[in-house]
């Protein structure tokens with residue numbers, strides 16, 4: 001029998017990601033399924049501090065599983081970084097008779113949730129990893145990552161048409177902040193010739209030589225994917241180097257914010273539905289100070305610090321396969 005300690009609230013924090021809506025829907029309906037009242041907080045921790053809290057019904061989340069962004073809005077809050085802000089947030093929850101909070105967000109949001117849980121042990125605080133960057137340790141996938149990869153892949157497919165019509169080399173920058181997960185996945189999925197990741201140091205001359213050899217072997221276009229957090233230079237620096245060393249006509253494309261939006265993929269909707277349900281059930285199990293994840297297709301939980309104590313590695317086998325197939 002689930003331990004119903006009282007109403008639950010849900011909020012979205014930090015950058016939005018596709019699938020947040022599917023997750024909110026899942027949190028709301030799982031709570032109601034278990035007979036627990038559920039509240040939505042508008043605009044993340046900022047809204048929580050200001051008391052922007054509203055009771056939700058099953059119908060409040062109708063027709064949102066297929067929508068990007070988040071209907072309860074997201075925000076960043078400087079006040080919540082301070083202990084006083086978190087005290088005001090806890091007071092707002094108590095004032096509404098709310099005993100538990102589900103936080104949808106990334107690494108920063110998890111830090112906030114961790115401190116809230118530590119400082120207010122009467123609350124149950126559980127996180128769901130939502131960020132396009134997939135940079136949270138302890139989960140194979142974060143909500144929004146798969147859609148971002150697919151959006152970037154479609155964009156590169158289009159760029160490839162132009163690149164091959166004009167014998168050009170395109171350097172394409174994709175999002176991911178300090179993590180190369182999106183860049184590597186997109187590079188493999190779009191058949192890119194090369195990839196630059198923040199986690200690895202590349203031999204620039206060797207890359208230029210491989211690209212030139214590809215041309216000699218009859219390639220009419222080349223795509224080089226660069227992660228935005230690349231430490232050997234940004235997309236423009238890398239493009240300038242490659243133009244000088246190979247003599248190719250090089251163009252740069254920065255994909256930017258289009259990668260955050262769109263229609264959530266089936267994978268993101270399913271992961272969001274599973275994780276949202278798990279978050280509520282973890283609360284009903286009496287846990288706090290943890291986040292849910294999916295590892296080897298099974299739901300797992302870890303204490304918040306596990307998310308940032310180790311950096312999630314990029315898969316070297318994907319790099320190997322990409323280079324092997326780029327001949």
Ligand code: ATP
Nearest residue numbers: 014015076077080081105106107108109111112131
């Ligand atoms: P994304 O990965 O999309 O950027 P995120 O959750 O990492 O998402 P942040 O802007 O880093 O986004 O954090 C969101 C909010 O979490 C911040 O505005 C702040 O209110 C809170 N937060 C971040 N870091 C801390 C911290 N060290 N202590 C307390 N709260 C924090």
